[in-house]
Structure formats: structure tokens, C-alpha cells
Amino acid sequence: MTDAKPVLHLDNIVKTFPGVRALDDVSFSVMPGEVHALMGENGAGKSTLMKVLGGIYQPDGGAIYMGDERVVMAGPLEAKAKGIVFIHQELSLAEELSVAENIYLGELPRKSFGRVDWGLLTEKTNAILKKLNVGFDARTRVGDLSIANQQMVEIARALTVDAKAVIFDEPTASLTDAEKVVLFDVISDLKADGVGIIYISHRMEEIFKITDRISILRDGQYQGTVNTSDTTEESLTQMMIGRKLDLSRNASHHELGDVALEVRGLSCGKLYSDVSFQVRRGEVVGFYGLVGAGRTEIAETLFGLRDAHSGQILLDGEEVRINSPADAIQRGISLVPEDRKGQGLVLGMNCRDNMTLPQVDDLTAGPFVAEGAEVAIFDQYRDRLDIRTPGWKQQVGNLSGGNQQKIVIGKWLSMHPSVLIVDEPTRGIDVGSKSEIHKLLRELAAQGYAVMVISSEMPEVLHVSDRIVAMYSGRIMRTFTSEEVTEDSLIQAISGLGGDKAA
Amino acid sequence: MQPNTLSRALANGAIWGFIVLELIFFSVAGSYLSISDQAFMDYDNMLLLLKQSAPIGIIAMGMTLVMVNGNIDLSVGATFAIAAIVLLDSMTWPIFAGLGDWVIPVAWLLSLLVGTLLGALNGLIVWKTGVDAFIVTLGSMLGYRGIVFMFNGENPTSHLNWTLVDFAEAEFLGLATASWFLLAVTAGIWFLMARTVHGRNAYAIGDNREAAVNAGIRVGPHMMINFAIIGFLAALSAVVFYSESGSVNPNDGQLYELWVITAVVLGGTKITGGAGNVIGTFGGVIAIQLLRKGLGHIGADTSTVNLVIGLILIAVLFLDRQLNIKGKEELKV
Structure with missing residues (x-):
């Protein structure tokens, strides 16, 4: 692997946002035919790095190389044209359209008068689907597919371009074990074709199962790259959070x-x-x-x-x-739901109002909401649960996931379940x-x-x-x-x- | 996969089942209640119905496109009125005096051009400002209507050109001019939506806008083209209708947007975009016209008609919801 040229090399990438150095001199390389894991806590800079790679953000410093050539990603389309393909965690598909239309979204083959060339479209799509060995055809409506098959559609989309590097962002989040096996097969096929793969995941078992090397980020800083076979779960965790x-x-x-x-x-x-x-x-x-x-x-x-x-x-x-x-x-009985942002919190409201939401009917002074009582409840559970926020006026949407979850838990504890x-x-x-x-x-x-x-x-x-x-x-x-x-x-x-x- | 296909087939076919029901009901009820001795399902009556469907129907085809695209256009009624005024008034302009009957195509073109531009303006604002189409066209609905009143106050604008009236009242192969326009527009928009890249992209944008953007589809221009098309069709509808009537009141076309949207929704287009087709919309248009005509036939007045259509719209959407969630163990709201 050492004598081959990396398909992708990130060299001292720096990206700053007002007040934050989101990426601080991050460098790593992906070799052809390598599955390279990228790990780090939420907020460590993984997504920022991927957005730089995808042309959504421009780096403030450093450079991206593909082979020997220095490249600049002006936008998502350019990244795609250069063979960098993203399989996002959240699927980006049009459910009412067919598989074929989704795979060639934005690039439907044309005939005269702006007509879609359905014949060619179906033919090209079926060729790709055959390679992936899936059980649906080009004309299936995407909304009728299981999540795993929808993900296959995304992957099929990646195969329409001559992919040099494919980035999988938490691809197994919603897959069953059987579906994971299929996914891993596809990844090993890509690997055999010499494609470089960046694999972002929190799941240790997968990381150890399919990756060759692991790069770790913490607080926007590059912590190092290790060979998967030489490391342990413990030492990875330690690199990610800086402690055991x-x-x-x-x-x-x-x-x-x-x-x-x-x-x-x-x-x-x-x-x-x-x-x-x-x-x-x-x-x-x-x-x-x-x-x-x-x-x-x-x-x-x-x-x-x-x-x-x-x-x-x-x-x-x-x-x-x-x-x-x-x-x-x-x-x-209280329920802290699975989808914290969708079901557990009103993101646009502040911490206090979220905390007292289920009992605000009872917290009244005459016809008005008793704000003092609300603040008292908030203070009590902030201290008890160690919620870190500048104050109750902070919008919940601006808190970290952990603190958001504590707000939800605090909300229910204050109801004495x-x-x-x-x-x-x-x-x-x-x-x-x-x-x-x-x-x-x-x-x-x-x-x-x-x-x-x-x-x-x-x-x-x-x-x-x-x-x-x-x-x-x-x-x-x-x-x-x-x-x-x-x-x-x-x-x-x-x-x-x-x-x-x-x- | 199967139950889903079934419920979709049901949902798509529902509007035609509804039409059959209406026909049966009004035929039976009509034979007892109607003051006229003419049968409801009379051939001429049905042809008349198709012709009367044209003004709303032509616009509804454009609305299908715009709604599938994930937008909505509330300004079509006002655009309709402006186009009508342009049509009738321009025929009296001194600069066109020497044209004789050639003024007709000129007036038509002028009216269609104005409609297209007004629609495109809506689209441009939606594209460039990113403001929701509902709000933008709510504004232009008021604004365009204001222009109508600025033009001639509360007075009607009238001009009768007998050649034009003859053309509009003509029949070809048994169908009135207006009916032919409705059928041609339906076919045209069907082709556009089902067969062209622009049409398929419109579906994709309405279904998942982010996915469309990520795939490199230029969302803004597509939306603007669709707004221009609905503007054109609102004007075409006016052109077809006022060629025959020859007089436009400043209030004409009011509430058209609501009738049009009702027809489109009845026809199975998803209000959030991404799904729907003009065949369903055609059914929706016919269903509404049948209802208006049928209720009239059995002696109900206009206010009853509105009440009934309102109830049916809600009932149909409720039914659609039930069909789509049937079989799932539903989560309570």
C-alpha cells in the first residue's frame, strides 16, 4: 500500500467559523482499495471535513490532492464530477419517482423536444442494479422500497459516475443485520475495484470488521491514524475523548x-x-x-x-x-422518545419553556403563566442533571445533543413520574x-x-x-x-x- | 409493496368512481326533482358540461404542474381577469385599427403574452426571494386584482367582435372550440409532465427539493417556467371564454384559484407536491362541474352547491387518508 498513490490526500486542512476553529491542520490520505474509517465524537469536525471535501465549504487553509493533482472543489457538482461520491446518513431520494429516475436525478437522458429517453434510462439503470445484485428493478417506485433498498439506490447513484472515492456517513444507522451484510459486500466490491472508501461510523464492531485504517479527530484536531488490526476499542475511545x-x-x-x-x-x-x-x-x-x-x-x-x-x-x-x-x-409514565429533535423538544423554544411544557397549564398566576415558577423548576433540574447552558433563555436547538437529552429527561422528572x-x-x-x-x-x-x-x-x-x-x-x-x-x-x-x- | 400499489390504484381511480356515482345520482334524483323534462345524462347536456368545464379546466392543468412542483398559485383568477381585459380592450386600440379581423390573433397573442409574463413574474419572485409561493401569489393575487380595478374602476370592459364570437361558438367534430382547447391543453401538459425531462424534474423538485438540488437540478428556473406556463394557461382560459362573451367585469375570475385547486386536489395531486397527474385533474374538473350542474338540475341554489362541494372535498381527502393508512397500526395524533 505504501508505494501506491493515495486517491485522496487532505493536507493540513483548516476551516474556521466565527469564534471556532472547526478544523485545525487536519491531514490524512485514502489509498486505492482501502476502507478508511473516520472517527470522532459529534462536534469533532467530521461533518465539517466532509463538507470541505464535498465542496460545500471552502477550506481556509490547506489543500486537497487527488493522485498528484491539487484540486479545488467549487461545489457539490464539481466534487461529483471529480469522482467523489457521498452516501449520506439521511437519504436524499424522491419517493414518488422510480428507481431509475432517482439514480439519474438531474441527468436524465434526453431525446428530441426535451423528452426523457426511457429506454436508455431503464437499460443503464438495470445494468447498475444487476451489478449490485438487488431484488428490484428500474421502474419500482422508491417509496415502496425498504430503507435498506433505498440506500442501495443511493449507492447505485454513486456508481453512475466513475467514483474514485466514496464516503459512507453512518450507513448502517437504520439497517438490519442482514442488510448490513449486503452493504458490506458492496463495499468490498468497491474496494476490489480500487475505489478509496471513507467510512464514518460510531459503531466499533463495524469499524473493526470492515476498515483497514482509522483516523481520529477530536475538537477539530487530527489525533492520528492507526491500522485497524493494531488497535483496540479502548485505545480508540481514549483517542476520541482523551480519557477512558x-x-x-x-x-x-x-x-x-x-x-x-x-x-x-x-x-x-x-x-x-x-x-x-x-x-x-x-x-x-x-x-x-x-x-x-x-x-x-x-x-x-x-x-x-x-x-x-x-x-x-x-x-x-x-x-x-x-x-x-x-x-x-x-x-x-414518561417517555423520552427516540427522535429527540422531532418528538422530544420544541427546538425553537428556550430551555425553560421546553422543560415546563407538560405542566405549563398548572403553572399559572391568574390567567397568566407564572414565569417565576417556571424558572425555579428549570434551575432545580439544571442543577440536578448538570445541564450546561448559558441560561434558561438559550434556545434548545443551540445546545449539544447530551444537554438536549437532559432537558427532555428533566422535563419528565419535573412531572414526578x-x-x-x-x-x-x-x-x-x-x-x-x-x-x-x-x-x-x-x-x-x-x-x-x-x-x-x-x-x-x-x-x-x-x-x-x-x-x-x-x-x-x-x-x-x-x-x-x-x-x-x-x-x-x-x-x-x-x-x-x-x-x-x-x- | 402490493397493498401500496392497490391503495394507489384506488386513490387514482377514486375520482372516476365518484363521477359515475354523481351521474347515477343526478339521473335518478333528476327524474323526480327536476323541473326540466330533459334527462340529465342527455348527450347535448354532457357536451355542454365539457365546454363549461373549460375555463376552470385549462387553468387546473397548469395548477397540477405547479402543485406537483411543490408550489401553488393563488393569482390565477386575477391573471385571468387581466388577460381578459387585455384581449377585449386591445381590439379597440387605434394602432390596430387598420388590421380588420387580423386584430384577433394580435389581441390573442398580446393577452397570452401578458398572462405568461405575470406568471413568470410570480416565478421569478419565488425563485429569487425564496419566499413561499403561497405568500408570493397571495400578494400578486391582491396586486393583480388591484390592476384590474385601476384599469376601468367598477365598470365592465366590453368589446364584441362577431368573427371572434363565431369562432368561439363554432363546433368541430361535435365539440365546441372551448372543449377542444381543454382537451389539447390536457394532452399537452400530460406530455410535458410524463414525458419530458423538465416535467420529471418538476416531480423530483416537489417530492424532495434537497435531493433535487444535490443532484444538480436548477430548481429556480424549473419553477419559474412552471409559473409562466400557468400564467399562460390562465390567459388562454380567458381568451377562450371572453372571445365568446365579449364583456369582462372587474370581479370576474374571483375564487377561480379555489375552484382550480379544489379540482386538482380532488384529482389526487398531493398538496405537498411530488405526486399527481393531469388525468386525475381532468376527472376533478369534470366532477366539480357535474356537481354544480347536477345540483342546479335538481333545483338547488348556488349557496347549496358551494356547501356540498366543500363537504365533498373534505370527505374525499379524509377517504384518501384512510385508504393510505389502512393496514398500518396507526400512531395516534
């Missing part, structure tokens, strides 16, 4: 209280069926499974967002019907804040809350849970205690392999 991360198992040492929440035989069509479990006060129960295993849907049912078709929900031993979120809140359901507690949150959130969840359990944690990250589930409920395809496969669980048995259970069904 505690991911040990963490069973409760305090006494557990009564059963706060019990679910018996809960079913909802194809989404989940015959689900039964208990959560005690003082306990963290982790729900682990693949995307689509039905975990979020159960949480939505408990929070009154989705009706179950059959089964019982018991709070403190008493059967309840929860018809709406208002019902759930009143009965002491007994059951706290947290769906993907650390999605999109950087490694440092992650451990704070984990610690917070443990503390809340110790204070007597019954905590349900839904997570797709195994280390997280193992770290925070007293018990782990493994789900596969809408069913509970097995419940583990933290003493007996092993990574292997957990994986088996959530893949539908082995594991007797016991609740």
Missing part, C-alpha cells in the same frame, strides 16, 4: 422496590405480540433488539400513542387503560456525554424510579441494565439478568436463533 470510558457491567446494589409497571400478554397486530414483562422500582430494564423488533412500538403503547389490540397494562398492581399521552403522564421510558437514550450523542447519560439513568433507578431503556447499542444495554429483555420480530425471546447475560447469547436471542421464550 467506563463501560463495565453495572447491576444495582440497592434493594429493588415493588413492581411499578407490569405488562401481560400485550399484542398489537404485526408490530408485537404476547409481550409480558415487569419493571420494579429501582430497576433499569434494557430492551434490546434489531430495528423493527417492536420495542419502540411497545413504548408508544405504554405512553398512550398507540392502541394495543389485546393484553393488560398494570401500574402498581392495578390494571389501567392508557388512551392518550395525557393519561400516561397523569398516571406517572414513577416509570421513565427512555428510547435510544444516547442516539446522536457524543461519547463523553453518553457516559453522563448512562450514569444519570443509573442514579435515577437508585432514587426509586422504574426505568425502561430501549437501545440498539449492545454495550449501552449491558452497561446500564439490571435485566435485559431481548426482542425479535415483535416477541420477547428471552429475559436475562445482568449476571447471566453474555454478548453471544444476547445476539442469538435478538436474531431469532435459539433462546427459549421466557418472560
Whole structure:
């Protein structure tokens, strides 16, 4: 690899924004046929770097080389023309249009009178789809495809140009394990064709599975490049956050209280069926499974967002019907949703107003909102949860992911719930804040809350849970205690392999 | 994949089912309630219906294009009125006095040109300012209507050219001139939307604007062209209608935008853009005209017509929503 010319070389890239040095002398190279991981916490500068590479930002210093040639990316189209292709985490497709039209979006082949040359379009598209070995054809409507297949459409789009370097940005975020295998096959094909690949991901297992080298950024600074085979998860984490991360198992040492929440035989069509479990006060129960295993849907049912078709929900031993979120809140159930920005927060509102949103009806002085009482609540939970913000007037949209999540948690704690359901507690949150959130969840359990944690990250589930409920395809496969669980048995259970069904 | 295709087929076919229902209902109800002894489904009555659909229908084809593109145009009624005034007034201008009946094509061209320019102006503002099309055309709706009143106050603008009236009232192969224009425009816009690169890009922009931008589609020019087309069609609609009537009131064309949008939405175009076609819109136009005519036939007055159409619009959209979420375990709102 040493004598070959890199397909892409970034040389001392500097990018500053008012008040921030977002990229500070970042250099690294991608060799042909190499899968090069780019890692770093959120805010470390990965996206800024990729925007520089994609021509969306112009660097303030440094240069980009492709082969021996210095190149300047004036815009996204120029980057594409030079063979640099991005597969974004958020898919950028027109759902109502066909696969072929999406792949050649902006470059539809023309005949006379500006007509689309459908014959040529279909032919070219099918040739590419054949290479990817997918199960749909050029005329399929994109909206009818699964997320994984939609991602294949994005990848197919990358193959229409003579790609020199392909950048995958968190490509597996919404894929199932089977779909990941297909994706990794495509990546190894690209690799065999001598394409350089930049692979951005937080998921260690993938990084170790498919990458050759890893470059790490922290606070906009280049921390170094290591060979994947020579490094460990621990040392990578240390490079990313500058210290060690505690991911040990963490069973409760305090006494557990009564059963706060019990679910018996809960079913909802194809989404989940015959689900039964208990959560005690003082306990963290982790729900682990693949995307689509039905975990979020159960949480939505408990929070009154989705009706179950059959089964019982018991709070403190008493059967309840929860018809709406208002019902759930009143009965002491809170949900910290998966999509923090979309479902958990009103981004344009300030910290205080977000925090007091569910109870602002009660915080009144005559006909007016009692702002003083609101500020008092905000102050209380800012201190308790260690929320770092310049003040309550700060717009929530400007906070970091970790602090946003704490606002959501604080919002519910201020309602004095007994059951706290947290769906993907650390999605999109950087490694440092992650451990704070984990610690917070443990503390809340110790204070007597019954905590349900839904997570797709195994280390997280193992770290925070007293018990782990493994789900596969809408069913509970097995419940583990933290003493007996092993990574292997957990994986088996959530893949539908082995594991007797016991609740 | 299958249920989705089914529900889409249902949604696309729904408007035609609705039309059949209307025909049956008005035929049956008409035989009891109607004061006239003419059957509702009479051949001449249906031909008349097609002709009467033309003014709204021609504009609706343009609205389909604009709405699929992710925009909306509220100014079409005012553009319609301006184009009508230009058409009728220009025929009396002294500079055209020597042209004889050749003034007709000149007046037509002038009127169509004005409509196209007014539409293009909307598009240019939407493109260059980035302000939402709803707001921009709400402004131009008021502004263009203001121009109409500035021209002749509250008075109508009239001019009858008998050659023109003869042309407008002529029939060819059994269809009135206006009907032919409606069919030609439908075919033309269908070709544009389904077959050309511009049309497909319009869908892409309406569906996922960011994706379109990322793919290097120049969003602004496409949108401006579509606004110019709807402006042209609003003027064409005026030209076809006022060639026959010969007199325009300053209030003419008011609420046209709402009728047009109703027809387009009934025809299955997504209000957020990205999906829809002119065949559905054609169905929507016919359905509305049938309803207006049919209710008249059984003796209902105009206010009842509006009430019924309003209710049906909401009912249809509700039905569409139900069809699209059927089978999913729905999340409550």
C-alpha cells in the first residue's frame, strides 16, 4: 500500500467559523482499495471535513490532492464530477419517482423536444442494479422500497459516475443485520475495484470488521491514524475523548422496590405480540433488539400513542387503560422518545419553556403563566442533571445533543413520574456525554424510579441494565439478568436463533 | 409493496368512481326533482358540461404542474381577469385599427403574452426571494386584482367582435372550440409532465427539493417556467371564454384559484407536491362541474352547491387518508 498513490490526500486542512476553529491542520490520505474509517465524537469536525471535501465549504487553509493533482472543489457538482461520491446518513431520494429516475436525478437522458429517453434510462439503470445484485428493478417506485433498498439506490447513484472515492456517513444507522451484510459486500466490491472508501461510523464492531485504517479527530484536531488490526476499542475511545470510558457491567446494589409497571400478554397486530414483562422500582430494564423488533412500538403503547389490540397494562398492581399521552403522564409514565429533535423538544423554544411544557397549564398566576415558577423548576433540574447552558433563555436547538437529552429527561422528572421510558437514550450523542447519560439513568433507578431503556447499542444495554429483555420480530425471546447475560447469547436471542421464550 | 400499489390504484381511480356515482345520482334524483323534462345524462347536456368545464379546466392543468412542483398559485383568477381585459380592450386600440379581423390573433397573442409574463413574474419572485409561493401569489393575487380595478374602476370592459364570437361558438367534430382547447391543453401538459425531462424534474423538485438540488437540478428556473406556463394557461382560459362573451367585469375570475385547486386536489395531486397527474385533474374538473350542474338540475341554489362541494372535498381527502393508512397500526395524533 505504501508505494501506491493515495486517491485522496487532505493536507493540513483548516476551516474556521466565527469564534471556532472547526478544523485545525487536519491531514490524512485514502489509498486505492482501502476502507478508511473516520472517527470522532459529534462536534469533532467530521461533518465539517466532509463538507470541505464535498465542496460545500471552502477550506481556509490547506489543500486537497487527488493522485498528484491539487484540486479545488467549487461545489457539490464539481466534487461529483471529480469522482467523489457521498452516501449520506439521511437519504436524499424522491419517493414518488422510480428507481431509475432517482439514480439519474438531474441527468436524465434526453431525446428530441426535451423528452426523457426511457429506454436508455431503464437499460443503464438495470445494468447498475444487476451489478449490485438487488431484488428490484428500474421502474419500482422508491417509496415502496425498504430503507435498506433505498440506500442501495443511493449507492447505485454513486456508481453512475466513475467514483474514485466514496464516503459512507453512518450507513448502517437504520439497517438490519442482514442488510448490513449486503452493504458490506458492496463495499468490498468497491474496494476490489480500487475505489478509496471513507467510512464514518460510531459503531466499533463495524469499524473493526470492515476498515483497514482509522483516523481520529477530536475538537477539530487530527489525533492520528492507526491500522485497524493494531488497535483496540479502548485505545480508540481514549483517542476520541482523551480519557477512558467506563463501560463495565453495572447491576444495582440497592434493594429493588415493588413492581411499578407490569405488562401481560400485550399484542398489537404485526408490530408485537404476547409481550409480558415487569419493571420494579429501582430497576433499569434494557430492551434490546434489531430495528423493527417492536420495542419502540411497545413504548408508544405504554405512553398512550398507540392502541394495543389485546393484553393488560398494570401500574402498581392495578390494571389501567392508557388512551392518550395525557393519561400516561397523569398516571406517572414518561417517555423520552427516540427522535429527540422531532418528538422530544420544541427546538425553537428556550430551555425553560421546553422543560415546563407538560405542566405549563398548572403553572399559572391568574390567567397568566407564572414565569417565576417556571424558572425555579428549570434551575432545580439544571442543577440536578448538570445541564450546561448559558441560561434558561438559550434556545434548545443551540445546545449539544447530551444537554438536549437532559432537558427532555428533566422535563419528565419535573412531572414526578414513577416509570421513565427512555428510547435510544444516547442516539446522536457524543461519547463523553453518553457516559453522563448512562450514569444519570443509573442514579435515577437508585432514587426509586422504574426505568425502561430501549437501545440498539449492545454495550449501552449491558452497561446500564439490571435485566435485559431481548426482542425479535415483535416477541420477547428471552429475559436475562445482568449476571447471566453474555454478548453471544444476547445476539442469538435478538436474531431469532435459539433462546427459549421466557418472560 | 402490493397493498401500496392497490391503495394507489384506488386513490387514482377514486375520482372516476365518484363521477359515475354523481351521474347515477343526478339521473335518478333528476327524474323526480327536476323541473326540466330533459334527462340529465342527455348527450347535448354532457357536451355542454365539457365546454363549461373549460375555463376552470385549462387553468387546473397548469395548477397540477405547479402543485406537483411543490408550489401553488393563488393569482390565477386575477391573471385571468387581466388577460381578459387585455384581449377585449386591445381590439379597440387605434394602432390596430387598420388590421380588420387580423386584430384577433394580435389581441390573442398580446393577452397570452401578458398572462405568461405575470406568471413568470410570480416565478421569478419565488425563485429569487425564496419566499413561499403561497405568500408570493397571495400578494400578486391582491396586486393583480388591484390592476384590474385601476384599469376601468367598477365598470365592465366590453368589446364584441362577431368573427371572434363565431369562432368561439363554432363546433368541430361535435365539440365546441372551448372543449377542444381543454382537451389539447390536457394532452399537452400530460406530455410535458410524463414525458419530458423538465416535467420529471418538476416531480423530483416537489417530492424532495434537497435531493433535487444535490443532484444538480436548477430548481429556480424549473419553477419559474412552471409559473409562466400557468400564467399562460390562465390567459388562454380567458381568451377562450371572453372571445365568446365579449364583456369582462372587474370581479370576474374571483375564487377561480379555489375552484382550480379544489379540482386538482380532488384529482389526487398531493398538496405537498411530488405526486399527481393531469388525468386525475381532468376527472376533478369534470366532477366539480357535474356537481354544480347536477345540483342546479335538481333545483338547488348556488349557496347549496358551494356547501356540498366543500363537504365533498373534505370527505374525499379524509377517504384518501384512510385508504393510505389502512393496514398500518396507526400512531395516534
